[in-house]
Each structure stands twice: as C-alpha cells, then as structure tokens.
Amino acid sequence: MSKHPISTDEELAIFDKPKNVKRVLYSLYTCVFLLLAVDLFYNKHGIFTWESSFAFYSVYGFVACVILVIIAKYVLRPLVMRKEDYYND
Amino acid sequence: MINALPPAVILIIGGLLIPLFKGRTRQALLLLLPVVSFINLLQLPHGSLWVYPFLGDQIVLARVDKLSLIFGYIFHLVAFLSALYALHVKDSVQNVAGTVYAGAAIGAVFAGDMFTLFAFWEMLTISATFLILARRTERALSAGFRYFMVHVAGGLCLLAGIIMHVSQTGSAAFDLIGLGTTASWLIFIGIGVNCAWPFLHPWLTDSYPEATITGTIFLSAFTTKTAIYALARAFPGTEELIFIGGAMAAFPIFYAVIENDLRRVLAYSLINQVGFMVVGIGIGTALSINGAVAHAFNDLLFKGLLFMTMGAVMYRTGKINATDLGGLYKSMPWTCGFCIVGAASISAFPLFSGFVSKSMVMEAAALGDMRWLWFVLLFASAGVFHHAGIKIPFFAFFSHDSGIRCKEAPPHMLLAMGISAVLCILIGSFPQYLYSLLPYATDYQPYSISHVLSQSQLLVFSALAFTLLLLAGIYPAEIRSVNVDADWFYRKGGRQIYRFCKWAFNGINDWADRVFVQQFTKLLAQFFEEPGSNLQKHGYRLLVEATGIDDHQEQVIEQIDRRSRSAAYPVGVGVLLAVMLLALVSLLLYLR
Structure with a gap:
C-alpha cells in the first residue's frame, strides 16, 4: 500500500x-x-572521415548508451553499492 | 580615479549587513545587492585597478579584462537568480552566506594577484560551508565538516604553492603560470581540489546534495566555476588538463546512472560538464578556451535551472530520491516544463544553450586531431543526455505515479526558473551575443546542417536506447543505497587510520604506564621505604654470590631487618643517597 x-x-x-x-x-x-x-x-561534413559515414552518430549514440547502462548496472553497482547506513556505523 | 567600488565589496559588505534588516526590506536588499553590484561592475574600465603595495609586492583588487568580465557578468546574473529563488528563506545564516559566497567568487575572478585570490578563495570555502551546515541535519553537519576539511587542505596546498611561487619569481601577479616547478604543481592541485578533479572530487557529490534546497543552487554555481576561471588564467594549454578533463567527463556518468538521490545525480553531471571545460582549457587554442568559458557561462544557467527544479520538487514534496518520486507532471507542470528545458540545454539539443558551447570544445579536440579524446567526449555527450537529460525529468515528473499530489512551486521560484529557462533558449538560439563576450574574437558557427543533424542523431538514438532498455527491463531500477566513491578513503579509510593510531599509540601508552608508572615507581618506593637495610641486604647477597660462602645467611638478613625495624639506620641514609644523586648531576653538568 x-x-x-x-x-x-x-x-x-x-x-x-x-x-x-x-x-x-x-x-x-x-x-x-x-x-x-x-x-x-x-552527406554530412565532419573533421574526421568517419563522421560522414552512414549513421555514425546514430550507432555511436545508441551503442554508447547501452554500454553505459550495462557497465553501470553489472560492473559498477556490484562494486560500489552499499546499504544506506553504510557510513553510519 | 573612478567613482566605483571594487567588484566584490558591495555583495560582501552588503551581505554582512543583511541580519540588520527584516521582512520585506531584507528581501528587497537580497535582490538589489546583485543588481547594484552589477551596475557598479559596468562602471569599471579595463586594466588593473585598486593597486596597493603589500609585503614588498602589490595587491590588485580588480583586474578587468574580457576573461574576468564574462565570469563577472554571469556570476552576477546567477547571484540574482539564486537570490530570487531563495526569496522565501528567512534564515539569516543562509541569507548572509549565500550573498557573501557570491561576492567571494566575484572577488576571486577579479583578483589581479595571488594574495587577493587566496583571500577570496578561502572566503568561498567558509561561506559555502555555512550553506551546507544551515540544513541543520546530522548528515549535513558531517558533510559540511568534510567539505570544510577538504577545502582547507586544498587551500593550504594553494597557499604553499603561492608562497613558493612568489619567493621564486619575486612577483605575486596572478597570470599565466604553466606547469613545471613544484610551486606551480602545488597551485595546480590546489585549484584542482575546487575544480573537483577525479579523486579530489567526492566533496562535491558528498556535500551538495546535503546542503539546503536553496544553498545547493548557490553552491552549484560558484566554487567549480571560479576554479575553471583560475585554470583558464594560469594554466591554459596544459596537456595534463586534457586527460583530467576527459576522465571528469566520462566517469561520473556511470555513477549518475545508478544514483538514487536526484540532486546527487545532478552533482555527478556537474563534474561531467566541468570536465568539458577543463578539456577546453587543456587544449589551449583560442577556440577551445572560448568553448570552455562559453560552456561555463551556459552551465551556470542550465545546471542552476536543473538544481532549481529539483529543489522545487524537494520543497513541495520533501523527497528527492527517484524511488519516492514520479508522476509530478500533474502537480507541478511548470516546474516540469522548466526541467525539460534545462535537460535539453545540458544535453546540447539544437536551439538550447549547451549546443552552442559544448560543440566548440568538441571541434577544438577534432581540429587538434585528438581522436581518443574526441571519442570520450562524444561518449560523455551521449551519456549526459542519458542521465541528466532523460533520467532527471523522467523519474521526477513521469515514470510510475508515486501518488504524491502537491502544489506547484511558489511564484518566486517559478520566476527564477522561468528566467533561467528563457535565457537557456535565447543563448541557444542567438549565440552571437554570448560569443561577443568571449575572451577571444570568434566567428564560430554552431548551426551547420551537418552539425545539427549529427547532434540530433546522437541524442535521438540515445533516447531510443533509454526507451528500449527501460521497456526491456534492463535499465537499472533505482535502489535505496549508498554508492561508495573516492570519499571512501577518508570516510572509511580515515576510521581505519584512527583505529590503527588508537591501537599503536594507546598500546605504547599502556605499556609505558604499566612499566614506568606502576612497576618501576613501585620498586623505587619499596626500596626507599627502608633504604639503609635494603642496601645492606643487597650488598650482602652480592657478597654471598661472589664468595660462595653461605653460612647463616638467613640469620644475617633477619638481623638486618630487626635493626631496621628498631630504626637503627638513620633517616640520613636516604638523604645521603639523594645528595649523592645531586652531586652526580652537578658533576655531569660541570663536565659538559
């Protein structure tokens, strides 16, 4: 409730x-x-050659966020997460 | 001479006078001080002003040029907006601390010499600490105490560097220093503490979410941006800053994804944004420094706006954890709208302010052919949208309905948020006004089709990733928890050091107490109870051992004891021993 x-x-x-x-x-x-x-x-113009290749930014944005969440959830959280009163003992 | 006052004077002196006023007069004063101080600033000509001799050198209270002016302008604007947002606060401690804090930051960016800089630097620390302590909870007290200790340590490091630098170069002028000598490293690290560099950063994520609702608005603005100014002044083009800034832009977003306290999420994203500025200063070209300064300008507005919206949520609901919030768009539609504007700005959507400044740093990195850095920054750009752009508004205002029904934020808060939001959009849409204030002349054009298209793709696909991960149930659920960070070293490690010291030093103390106080003095006391008989007895025993003759030893000892009991040995034996000791001591003294 x-x-x-x-x-x-x-x-x-x-x-x-x-x-x-x-x-x-x-x-x-x-x-x-x-x-x-x-x-x-x-055809996008960029300073680096790969910037003008098809869907570079789209793929990068998508993959970056998936990797970010996966690492944060499965690597970082088990390493650093403690109970709320961890520092209060 | 000009008819104006040094830039920091009005806010600091005025701030200290605030407790003398009450009610509406005080509110008017809080709002007027930044305005009057700003008008005063506009009177100042370029150059070094208020130069006084000091310890064989000189102090310069105001060095007015394009770099200090742009920070001066935005600091005044943010001081006004924060004061407006905090108009309901009647607590004198917060009123004074907030105003003096803003004044100290303004004093620091106009300081022309290192002594003045240091004085205002310390004033920042002290006033900021009060903004944290003013929350008056146990957690805030200990966070404030840690904040103070870290900044005092950083300040001492800076001071040591300044003193060494001044004695080596013979000049206290605060200008380009560049890394090299020990002194420059100490100054560099001293600034780095305030700039929240990796491993020096946890004071920020520790204390900002524990400060008062309005205090955090002030805090998020001044300390880190003053440090950015100091880096831009003293260490532009320092290669180390590129690595430091890259790390700052990247690592906090991982923490931000799993953090439950939404103000702490914003604190991590603050480090992430400051990372872009540090990178810009490290690259050191005109474009990148312009980008760093422009991004500091914009960040002050949109990060302030985001903290304001979360503060408003906290003010109305009393909650700030993502686990407790949700569905607030029904109760606080205006706050929700302003939050989305702030989120769009920090995520650098086209037409919002982040877009026109972050891209300058990105382009400077690309022009310098720093590929890895560019990829890291692009990752950080996608990540910041993910955690600050979507997570903050989504979990506070949408997500599952928490059932909380509250009032919309009070009018003065809405006004402060509204002005910030409008400015974010205006700067994003008409960046030329901001660009004209930058330290270097620029004809940078953020709005090309390629750039708008690529940034939109990056962001929309990040949003797609968030949506799909959420729908698939992979997105990490918010959990009530503490995430340990580098502050573990002094919050837990500190206790271990304390325990070690307790064990080691108390151990030595106990041993010394046992041996010297209890056993040795006891022996001495026993000996001097009957010094004459004791001497004779020990002498006799030595004699027995040496000669091997052991006739009637018992009887002799018995005899000695009897003589002693009948006081046959004069008290004088003890006195004689004491006199001999004194003689020995004087002899030793004489020989020396």
Whole structure:
C-alpha cells in the first residue's frame, strides 16, 4: 500500500492513458526513422572521415548508451553499492 | 580615479549587513545587492585597478579584462537568480552566506594577484560551508565538516604553492603560470581540489546534495566555476588538463546512472560538464578556451535551472530520491516544463544553450586531431543526455505515479526558473551575443546542417536506447543505497587510520604506564621505604654470590631487618643517597 493512495475520483492525466504513452513512443520511433532516412540523402561534413559515414552518430549514440547502462548496472553497482547506513556505523 | 567600488565589496559588505534588516526590506536588499553590484561592475574600465603595495609586492583588487568580465557578468546574473529563488528563506545564516559566497567568487575572478585570490578563495570555502551546515541535519553537519576539511587542505596546498611561487619569481601577479616547478604543481592541485578533479572530487557529490534546497543552487554555481576561471588564467594549454578533463567527463556518468538521490545525480553531471571545460582549457587554442568559458557561462544557467527544479520538487514534496518520486507532471507542470528545458540545454539539443558551447570544445579536440579524446567526449555527450537529460525529468515528473499530489512551486521560484529557462533558449538560439563576450574574437558557427543533424542523431538514438532498455527491463531500477566513491578513503579509510593510531599509540601508552608508572615507581618506593637495610641486604647477597660462602645467611638478613625495624639506620641514609644523586648531576653538568 502506497503512502499516498491515488484518488480514483481524479481526472485521468495525459499519460495515465496508455494511448498517449504509445503516441509518444511512436513519435520517437518516427524521429529515429526520419533521421536515418535523411542520413541516406545528405552527406554530412565532419573533421574526421568517419563522421560522414552512414549513421555514425546514430550507432555511436545508441551503442554508447547501452554500454553505459550495462557497465553501470553489472560492473559498477556490484562494486560500489552499499546499504544506506553504510557510513553510519 | 573612478567613482566605483571594487567588484566584490558591495555583495560582501552588503551581505554582512543583511541580519540588520527584516521582512520585506531584507528581501528587497537580497535582490538589489546583485543588481547594484552589477551596475557598479559596468562602471569599471579595463586594466588593473585598486593597486596597493603589500609585503614588498602589490595587491590588485580588480583586474578587468574580457576573461574576468564574462565570469563577472554571469556570476552576477546567477547571484540574482539564486537570490530570487531563495526569496522565501528567512534564515539569516543562509541569507548572509549565500550573498557573501557570491561576492567571494566575484572577488576571486577579479583578483589581479595571488594574495587577493587566496583571500577570496578561502572566503568561498567558509561561506559555502555555512550553506551546507544551515540544513541543520546530522548528515549535513558531517558533510559540511568534510567539505570544510577538504577545502582547507586544498587551500593550504594553494597557499604553499603561492608562497613558493612568489619567493621564486619575486612577483605575486596572478597570470599565466604553466606547469613545471613544484610551486606551480602545488597551485595546480590546489585549484584542482575546487575544480573537483577525479579523486579530489567526492566533496562535491558528498556535500551538495546535503546542503539546503536553496544553498545547493548557490553552491552549484560558484566554487567549480571560479576554479575553471583560475585554470583558464594560469594554466591554459596544459596537456595534463586534457586527460583530467576527459576522465571528469566520462566517469561520473556511470555513477549518475545508478544514483538514487536526484540532486546527487545532478552533482555527478556537474563534474561531467566541468570536465568539458577543463578539456577546453587543456587544449589551449583560442577556440577551445572560448568553448570552455562559453560552456561555463551556459552551465551556470542550465545546471542552476536543473538544481532549481529539483529543489522545487524537494520543497513541495520533501523527497528527492527517484524511488519516492514520479508522476509530478500533474502537480507541478511548470516546474516540469522548466526541467525539460534545462535537460535539453545540458544535453546540447539544437536551439538550447549547451549546443552552442559544448560543440566548440568538441571541434577544438577534432581540429587538434585528438581522436581518443574526441571519442570520450562524444561518449560523455551521449551519456549526459542519458542521465541528466532523460533520467532527471523522467523519474521526477513521469515514470510510475508515486501518488504524491502537491502544489506547484511558489511564484518566486517559478520566476527564477522561468528566467533561467528563457535565457537557456535565447543563448541557444542567438549565440552571437554570448560569443561577443568571449575572451577571444570568434566567428564560430554552431548551426551547420551537418552539425545539427549529427547532434540530433546522437541524442535521438540515445533516447531510443533509454526507451528500449527501460521497456526491456534492463535499465537499472533505482535502489535505496549508498554508492561508495573516492570519499571512501577518508570516510572509511580515515576510521581505519584512527583505529590503527588508537591501537599503536594507546598500546605504547599502556605499556609505558604499566612499566614506568606502576612497576618501576613501585620498586623505587619499596626500596626507599627502608633504604639503609635494603642496601645492606643487597650488598650482602652480592657478597654471598661472589664468595660462595653461605653460612647463616638467613640469620644475617633477619638481623638486618630487626635493626631496621628498631630504626637503627638513620633517616640520613636516604638523604645521603639523594645528595649523592645531586652531586652526580652537578658533576655531569660541570663536565659538559
């Protein structure tokens, strides 16, 4: 039981409706698709050669975040996580 | 002579006078002080002002040039916004400490010599400590104490470096130093403590989330940015800074992903952003220094804004852990909107302020062909969106509904957040005004199709990664916990040293007590109870051992004891021994 029971009389807010959450997700997927499509037709200029190759930034952004989360969750957290009162003994 | 005051004077003196006023007068004063101080700053001509002789050298209270001015402007702006945000605070300690803290930072960036710099540097430490202590919880007290100890150590390191540097070069002017001598290293590390370099950083993530709601807004602004100014002034182009900055940009984002306290997440992302600035100073080209300074300018606004939104959440709900929050967009829609603007700015979305400054540092790294650094910075750019850009707004305002229903933030907080948010968008959309203030002339153009496209791809795909990881249940759930960091060495390690010292020194103490105080004095006391008979008895026993003649030893001892009991030995024997000792001592003294 939550400390703050959610009142059921309350009007449903925008993200209480699953339809709206889906809308946000679909617009994100559309952006993803559009940015990849643009990359096919527009040749980006960069200082390094790999910057202009197809989807470099997209792949890097995606992979970087996945690696970040995996390392943080499976390597760093087991190493550094302690109970909340660790320093209070 | 000009009709103005040294830049820090109005805020510091005015700040100290605040307790004399009450109610609305005090509120007006808190808001007016930064404004008046800013108008005063605008009166100053370029050059060295208020030069006085000091210890055979000279102190310069104000060195006004483009580098110090841009920091002066933004510090005044942030001081005003923080004061506005903190308008409801009636606690004199916080009112005074916040204003004096801002004044000290302004004094430090205008200091033309190292002694003035050091004085304001220490004033920063002291006033900041009060902003932490003012929370008045046990955790805040100990965090404030640790903050103070670390900064005093850093300050002493800086002072040692300054004294050595002045005696070696004969000049106290605070200008380009460059690494080389021991003195320069000490100054470098002293600044590095305030700059939160790796392993010197835990004071920041330890204490900022423990400070008062409004105190953190002040804290997030001044200490690290003053250090950035000092590095830009004294160590531009120092190669070591590139590595230090790269590490600062990269490692905190891992911590930020698993941290539960949202203000601590922001503290880690503060280090990450300062990392970009340190890299910019380390590269040392006109573009990169401009980038570092511009990013400091923008960071003061968007990081302040993010801390303000989290402070508002904490003010209304009393909670700050991601595990306790969620769904607040219903209750605090304006705060939520401002938070998203701050998040977009720190993530460097096109049209938001981070975009126009972070890219300068990135481009400077690429132009210098620093490939690894460039990859690290790009990783940090994606990571900062991940933890500060998405995590902060998502867990506070969306995520699962925590059921908390509260009021929207009070009007003065909304106004402070609103002004910051508008500035973030204005600077991001019209960067030329910011660029005209930078120390080097620049015609940098952030808005090329390639750049906008590549940055959008980076960010949107980071968002995609977050979404997919969350939907797949891989994204680490927030857990109530403490994540140990380099402060372990003094928070746990310190206790181990304490235990070792307790064991070693108390051990020596106990042994000495046992041997000298208890056993040796006891023996002496026994001997001097009857010195005459004791001497005779020991002498007799030695004689027996030496000669081997052992007739009626018992009887002789018995006889000696009897004589002793009947006081046949005069007290004078003890006195005689004492006199002999004195004679020996005088003889020794005489021989020497």
